[in-house]
Amino acid sequence: MSKSISFVTVLVAATFISCKNEKKQPAPEKTDTVVTTPSKLPKDDQSADKEQITQLIRRTLVWADGKAPDLLPALENPGDTISTGIDFKKQVVNLNILKASGFFSKEFVDNASNIAKTIDKNLKAGKYGMWDTREIPPFNIYNDVSPWCNCQDNFEWDEVETEVISLDNNKGELKWKFRASPGADQSWKDFSYKFRVVKDGGEWKISYMEGFDYDEAVKVF
Numbered sequence: 001m002s003k004s005i006s007f008v009t010v011l012v013a014a015t016f017i018s019c020k021n022e023k024k025q026p027a028p029e030k031t032d033t034v035v036t037t038p039s040k041l042p043k044d045d046q047s048a049d050k051e052q053i054t055q056l057i058r059r060t061l062v063w064a065d066g067k068a069p070d071l072l073p074a075l076e077n078p079g080d081t082i083s084t085g086i087d088f089k090k091q092v093v094n095l096n097i098l099k100a101s102g103f104f105s106k107e108f109v110d111n112a113s114n115i116a117k118t119i120d121k122n123l124k125a126g127k128y129g130m131w132d133t134r135e136i137p138p139f140n141i142y143n144d145v146s147p148w149c150n151c152q153d154n155f156e157w158d159e160v161e162t163e164v165i166s167l168d169n170n171k172g173e174l175k176w177k178f179r180a181s182p183g184a185d186q187s188w189k190d191f192s193y194k195f196r197v198v199k200d201g202g203e204w205k206i207s208y209m210e211g212f213d214y215d216e217a218v219k220v221f
Helices: 002-024 047-066 088-100 106-124 186-190
Strands: 160-167 171-178 193-200 203-209
Touching: 047 160, 047 171, 047 193, 047 203, 088 106, 106 203
Parallel strands: none
Antiparallel strands: 160 171, 171 193, 193 203
16 A cells, blocks of 8 residues: 555656646747748839839830841841851940840840840751841841831830739839820730830849740741
8 A cells, every 4th residue: 555655656746847847948939930022012002113114115115216236137248148147246236235225134135145146056057048138037036027016117106005914023024005096907906015124223124025035036937
């Protein structure tokens, strides 16, 4: 009987000590988990950025209409109208003009450079056949429309309006279209052109334009 009482006493004491020790253990510190996600702008707060981007694309189109350099200058042979590639000496100069405009991000300039390199490679490999510089080129870009607007004719560039597809504090995808008059042909009303922008040094710059889409640009026309 005494042995049973002694055993119970020891068991209760051990349980008490164990609980006491558990109480002394400090509770784990709470840490706040920060999840970083793009700050999507509410529609009501997009107006200032949208206006800046609208002005950017309008200025870009005005510039492209009269000052844009040829981003695919043909390598010309004296006395021959057949070009066998891209004149990269001229292209370097023209890419610098593109950079100096202040309208474009590095991504856009790099894409223009890569398009030229691929087209040059494909011309030398005979993928496009012959490129007679008196005719429209045999590749998709710079054929019968301007890649800057995918158009031959246009309304005034200050008639360009933009529509936000997605926009946050650092990047956005939009499309522009003409503010066509009620009597304009339906094709003008249906027309739109996608482009993307990024914040660079606190300013919006164009990172992508539909007419310079890499995959489409290098296709055989």
